[in-house]
Amino acid sequence: MTNPVTEPDAPIARELATGKFTDDMLESMRALIGTNLRTAASINNEYATRTAILRFCEGIGDDNPLWTDTDYAEATPHGRLIAPPSFIFACLAGIQVGWPGLGGFHCETTIDFHAPIGVGDRIDCRCEFQGFDGPIEQSQFGGRRIKDYILQQYTNQDGALVADFICSRMRFERGEMQKRAETRTITVPHPWTDEEVAAIEAEVLKEAPRGATPRYWEDVAIGDEIDVITKGPLGLTDFIAFIAGGAAPIPRVAAHSVSLRRYHKHPKWAFRDPRTHALEPVYSVHYNDYAAGLQGAQIAYDVGIQRTSWQIHSLTNWMGDTGRLKRITGQYRSHVYLSDVVRLGARVDGKEIDAAGDAVLRLTTWAQNQRGQNVMPGTAIIALPRRGPA
Template sequence: MSTSETTETKPEIYTFREEDVQKAKDLVGVYHAVTQREQYTRATPDIMRNFARSYGDDNPLFVDEEYGLDTRWGGQIAPPMINIALTKDLLADPVPKDQRRPSFRGIHVFVSGTTTDWYRPVYDGDTLFSFQGFEKVEEKQSEFAGRSLIVTRIHVQFNQRAEVVQTQRVITIHTERHESKKRKKYDAIEPASYTADEIAKIDEIYAAEQVRGANTRYFEDVAVGDTLGTMAKGPLTTTDMVVFHSGGYGFAPYTPTSSRLAYKNRQRIAAFYIPNEQGVPDVAQRIHWDSEYARSIGLPAAYDYGMMRDCWLSHFLTDWIGDEGWVESMSSQMRKFNYEGDIHTFTGEVVGKRVEGDRYLVDVELRGTSQRGEITCPATATISLPSRETGLAVLPTAPVEFERVAAKMLKRSGELRAAKRQGTKA
């Protein structure tokens, strides 16, 4: 036998660089303008509709440009999670070297949970901008991943008037990657399969789902213990992931690209491209649609994005509240993977009611449960509902300090754009 036939190939291992870990800790509380654009930059009827449909939402408030004219909003509005698809790039002064984010090259990143606060709707014609920063950085050791870094990032999104639309805190788990390490924890998980009768039962859930819509849900009509009904999502397919991306989830700055654009992207972020079984460099992100690659790192199949399940959770809420309500906040956790083939049912119940000033608030608990009986994405939410006594649901007030930062960044971006057009230095 030749040497190449008898020598075992060493597994490729990606570990944290200590300077990256320390830099992440040093950047807590530092905000920077988002200078990458997402797939979309300005809300239009088509964009709002396509994004809603990308995760299976047909609420006419989001998908019909005429329907909203007869509601309190006076027009079509965007679904709550539009922030993951819609951001225009800001121009900003160069980031000082000591404030640049660590690259964490070769490190797996999992979204484990988010907390989102919504302050005002996004309308046709609105342009959204964003700034972000690290809010918290913690180190952890686990049996599954070894050393990991838990990073909470805050994303503040605002419109062309520097009005904060929403804030989102995203908890990400950064883990070391050992390409050949066997994950015994997941060996017992078998891919899901279904009989025709089982698919028919899932279809019954879909057939019974309803959008509350114009049938106003008032605060006085809600009682603690009320259930939110049942919603189905899945079984998850590769097609679902493709539709989710094509509907707007751009995943900047790692946007899936092809041909020459993929080549250019590979020159920019080479470590993000890992050869597939044919030796072709392909994005590590393919773990969301390439089950063969997922199995190569010890998982039983490709799995969804945490942000997809946040879209599902918000969809469940907006179907329930009706046209006049407003989802103020939602906090979710991603406790388990959602693999290709998995079906999820969403359920929830009212756990509290309260009045804060002129706002009539309802607290709910909700969750997505897989066919294994595992709650993979528990969540809580606070909803503002209209009162029969006072009328419209009152929206919360955005943080003043964030609107000040937004106004400053938007002003500076405008100065830099004007200088760029004129060929001068701002």
Template sequence: MTQTHQAEGQAGNDDVREYDHAIKDEDIERAKLLLGLDAPASIDEHHQVCTVDTIRQFAIGYGDDNPLYTDPDYAAGTRWGGPIAPPMIHTSLSRRMLGDPIPDDIRKATKGLFSGVHIFVSGQDTEWYKPVRPGDVLYGFGGLESIEVKNSEYAGRSVIRVRRVVRINQRAEIVAIERTILIATERKKSRERGKYMNIEPASYTDEQIAEIDEIYANEGPRGAEPRWFEDVEVGEPLPKMVKGPLTLTDMICFHAGGYGFGPYGIGSARVGYKNRMKKPKFYIKNAAGIPDVAQRLHWENEWAQAIGNPMAYDYGVMRECWLTHYLTDWMGDDGWLLRQHDEMRKFNYIGDTQFITGEVVGKRVENGNGVVDIEFRATSQRGEVTAPATATVALPSRELGPVVLPEPDEELKRKAVAFMARHNELARRGK
């Protein structure tokens, strides 16, 4: 599966391309060869070294003005002693990790897996362990964690793969672990091309914009006032947040904040030309005969319509940033987002508005912290839940004390140290 397909799948789980190939038994068996094999991530993202500006620009790029991320003087007075990055920073901050690739025989045996089969990203599970601070560099390693085959009358056979990526800093500390769920299906032509074309672009009256503005006016981060674990009740609703109406300006700001979609990327003039020479299949001619990036379906209606959508739509990762924003606003400076599971169920088109709502559904003590479980979701102006999610947040406690950051599995910590040592060895040798 190419990252182009991943990008389309992340925007909604209804990729509109037609795939005529059935899932082959041999592909399933070949995919199993990758189980448990970790390899270094060879991607340079837009940002390679975290700075105060990196943090601020990334946060503002998805609409987050929390002073913990945007005001270094304010952040210096928090428990963190300075700025820390928003949870999803690893989507735009990463440097290529040197290391040993998977064995050549396995690489050759698994080339072209599930070619021609409908594949989409259905969701992601992320766990966070350490804050990312100015001066930090992130690297990654990972691979296929699990594979499962399912059969259904509607979708035929499907293969569910979970790909794990471990994000570490230059000190070999595990910062986050993300698990992306990839689904290959045999839906073939059971979904007609262009089934969404009857969706009309959203439009708004002055009164409706005023209602949205009122939500914006009442939003804001909890900030320095602790949200005590003891004060939170099961069933308690979280305040409503709004994102939208989605505009092309929002897409530009998201890219300006650092989302670069490496290694494909987007570049201007000679940079774009060189990228096109490296990734020619990623460039598709527009109506004027000009080769342009396939991902322009996120800002060019004409190209989105050419592949069966009524208009351009967002990135799934943009909504993931919105969902974490909802939680970090609520939990305050002293809280810590432990984990989040999210799914991209519907497209979020240009002009759409997403209303994020949620409630506390559980409360307990976990690893010495007071933690709460939250169910929340993004719902469009059409009343459709586009992105359901769950999360666990650690809160400061009058009885238990400040939040203690979680510790990863010891075996995984040792693996992180080994990968970083190998990277440093190869870097010294100029590999």
């Protein structure tokens, strides 16, 4: 029996939907607070297979052998291949809920990591809409806006909690964002010289994880900075590789009849590109310049959790196989555009034995672009091994 394509509930426009905040919308969203959200359309990997972990690592540019080399990983204290902490995004990156017709940016991330994900683990995710702040009547960025919160809890096949992820998004009226686009105008793509590109690529090729040599808590001093890693100049394949690695989008990208039926059922999930006449998902702002412009950006830009994955890459490279990332936070400020370069680093601002008895470092993290902007200020807590008896 065939599944005919029906007419969409509303026409699919050649632009992204331009909804407005209304009292009814705000009341309907308040009524959703505490709701457990459906996740089926957004799950990418239920199992942490060797291939799934490898694909994700390739998508974020992290070739640490602890997650990519089975023989190496089995000889470490972990005893098996494990996934980078950011692999939770490859299981389920996030959920969209409500706010019909409004634009949205992932603006802030807070994650507490409780247990590693090892090869063969099965990961489940529970998502809860926790509410929102606002609306703030005016903001420099895009006029009237709100900030909402979704809690995502990841558990493994034994019911053990792997991570808590609070995903905060800013919601705004696209028309207002578009009006302010000129105030954010910069030169893109960035006009790199051949010499500059060669120097950047040399930086990238020097990166290496600390690996099996322990970094001991006693050997780290307040004020120490971690090794910087470099991402860029960012190309379209870098953005597509992140999707191919299973870390996005929300809901999943699909093609042909599968996507067409979805868009007819949910017309505001898509727009018609006037150049190709094809329907594209709202998520294509991350690889389609036309869509990015409708969102008030100049050209395609990165994904928030992609930036966080780079942050985690910098931290795990530095801490070594015996370190443990316990917590990260990050705020996404300014777009990271195609052609940009981002350098990620951190400084140790505190040392203590925490309530769990772990010897931890508290770090301030950053992600600096070539324009001198910190596009992701954040924090991290890392537990390190101690020398001799604790």
